[in-house]
Amino acid sequence: MKKIFSFAKKKKGFSPNSSDTGSVLSAGYELKEKDLGKLHKAASTGDLTKLKQLVKKHDFNQLDKENRTPLHLACAYGHADIVRFLAEGKAKLNLCDNQNRSPLMKAVQCQQEQCAVTLLENDADPNLVDINGNTALHLSALIPSISMAAQLLEHKANINAENKEGCTPLILAVTENHPEMVEFLLKEGADVDADNNSKRTSLMIAASNGQISMVRLLLRYNADISLKDDKGWTADDHSVMNGHHA
Structure with a gap:
């Protein structure tokens, strides 16, 4: 050389x-209110009081048409209090949406670091892969967010993971x-x-x-x-x- x-x-x-790594520029979800159930609406708008009432009678892990849980929406929109309530409750942390992205991936992709940290502290898997084979660490590298990457590595993200x-x-x-x-x-x-x-x-x-x-x-x-x-x-x-x- x-x-x-x-x-x-x-x-x-x-x-x-x-x-084709997947867009980080349009990271959030496009929501139509008519398609949202009560749980998803409360999670997406940050209404913790309403959500606490609803989970008494409804499944924490209810899926919408895009296979998103309330936790996915709370992460995408940065509602850290709701994320903590769901993560410390009965919510499953590693369910994936139609893009095969977990709530942790959405928190990273949408640059909601407090939400991501809460999920990691509650043992969310940092090594799941989306439809492009990207992990949460791939997404943080694309943004880029060094602080997010540091949190992922601290919780045993694979630094040499390969996408598709x-x-x-x-x-x-x-x-x-x-x-x-x-x-x-x-x-x-x-x-x-x-x-x-x-x-x-x-x-x-x-x-x-x-x-x-x-x-x-x-x-x-x-x-x-x-x-x-x-x-x-x-x-x-x-x-x-x-x-x-x-």
């Missing part, structure tokens, strides 16, 4: 290495150009040479995208410059092919 630091000006926009595209949280953070998240994950022991389904490593992706500071960061953590993807290309080859050599 003779000239890996000789990149042209960094390109903006989405990387061709991006995978073979991407680890580190690879997603590199792809989305989140250097602080990348360094945090590397400090926490993420595999710098983990590769995706195309055998592309974080270093190859950064080199392909012209992310010079990211390349330097990965090299500081001893990224292997000799590795090749499924086409036989190294990180240096990717930088040349994408016009990032001087």
Whole structure:
């Protein structure tokens, strides 16, 4: 990798290495009041008094048409008091909606950290996967939220979990150009040479995208410059092919 630091000006926009990871920009649920039962409505609006009355006669884990529990909605909308009441009651913490996302995943995706912490403290599973194979840690890497990622790792989230595209949280953070998240994950022991389904490593992706500071960061953590993807290309080859050599 003779000239890996000789990149042209960094390109903006989405990387061709991006995978279908699921949107974090439209993280919340689209709700129609007519489709909500009483429990779900109380959870979504944050009406704890009403919810406490309703659970005396209704199932904590009632599902709506999208397989969402009241806990899913409380997490998505950040009603921490309701989340605590349900989590410490009879609510099942690991039920998944139609996107195969648990309440914890929704709390992370919607950046409701207090809700996420409450769930983790009550033993919610941080390693469940959604329809894209993403864990809660993948979602926190995409946002990015280092504080959320730290909480997940403290509760035994798998730092090298792979989604359906073979991407680890580190690879997603590199792809989305989140250097602080990348360094945090590397400090926490993420595999710098983990590769995706195309055998592309974080270093190859950064080199392909012209992310010079990211390349330097990965090299500081001893990224292997000799590795090749499924086409036989190294990180240096990717930088040349994408016009990032001087």
